[in-house]
Amino acid sequence: MQTITIAIDGFSSTGKSTVAKQLAEALKYVYVDSGAMYRAVTLYAMQQKFIVAESFDEDGLINALDNVLISFKYNEEKGFAEVYLNGENVEKEIRTLEVSNYVSTVSTVPEVRRKLVEQQQEMGANKGVVMDGRDIGTVVFPDAELKIFMTASAETRALRRYRELLDRGDDIEYEDVLQNVVSRDYIDSTREDSPLVKAEDAIEFDNSNLSIEDQFERILNMSRDIIGQKKSDS
Numbered sequence: 550m551q552t553i554t555i556a557i558d559g560f561s562s563t564g565k566s567t568v569a570k571q572l573a574e575a576l577k578y579v580y581v582d583s584g585a586m587y588r589a590v591t592l593y594a595m596q597q598k599f600i601v602a603e604s605f606d607e608d609g610l611i612n613a614l615d616n617v618l619i620s621f622k623y624n625e626e627k628g629f630a631e632v633y634l635n636g637e638n639v640e641k642e643i644r645t646l647e648v649s650n651y652v653s654t655v656s657t658v659p660e661v662r663r664k665l666v667e668q669q670q671e672m673g674a675n676k677g678v679v680m681d682g683r684d685i686g687t688v689v690f691p692d693a694e695l696k697i698f699m700t701a702s703a704e705t706r707a708l709r710r711y712r713e714l715l716d717r718g719d720d721i722e723y724e725d726v727l728q729n730v731v732s733r734d735y736i737d738s739t740r741e742d743s744p745l746v747k748a749e750d751a752i753e754f755d756n757s758n759l760s761i762e763d764q765f766e767r768i769l770n771m772s773r774d775i776i777g778q779k780k781s782d783s
């Protein structure tokens with residue numbers, strides 16, 4: 550069977566990972582959550598006190614980057630690969646609002662990006678991968694056969710994230726989540742190194758008014774069309 554690379558980029562909480570996981574399962578591809586890798590580096594920076602309140606010791610983090618080992622391990626029960634930081638499962642710790650508040654800043658550091666992009670490219674070297682993030686279609690896999698750029702209003706996205714955090718028992722205010730979404734949109738799309746922009750050949754996909762099922766069906770059909778096309782070309 551022909552395999553392709555699927556890149557899903559977009560703003561925070563646009564539902565990229567939901568559809569990426571569904572696609573990977575349906576196509577028997579590997580799913581990689583690149584945001585989880587930036588979050589794991591951020592958690593490391595917090596643990597090592599390179600980030601304390603408003604201060605960020607960027608050089609300290611850069612010098613320690615060789616000590617940061619990020620890996621994924623498939624969780625049969627959950628049906629996706631969880632992220633590990635230096636051998637420890639940190640899937641839950643990286644999803645807190647505190648990590649979310651720092652991750653965009655850590656993601657602006659070119660040395661961090663270089664390290665993670667290299668690892669992401671290795672993971673996708675044999676195709677058959679669905680990766681979501683901010684720069685997947687532009688930097689990590691510029692030759693991906695299918696590139697989706699997901700959008701939805703900031704309010705829709707904040708509400709989704711707010712419900713997710715409430716469900717997992719976090720004590721949280723909607724306004725704080727909205728503020729985090731807006732602030733990350735700004736930092737992610739204005740940073741100098743690999744800002745979040747739509748790749749020229751990406752398909753823009755606004756899911757504000759789409760159910761998760763409809764969104765999945767449409768993107769799965771797009772994937773199958775491209776896979777079929779490749780098969781008939783070869």
Ligand code: DC
Pocket residue numbers: 561562583584585587588652653656681682683684685733737
């Ligand atoms: O997808 P996410 O919200 O978990 O990503 C967290 C942060 O990581 C996001 O605000 C920006 C950064 N990120 C990035 O810079 N490049 C990527 N490919 C993925 C995430």
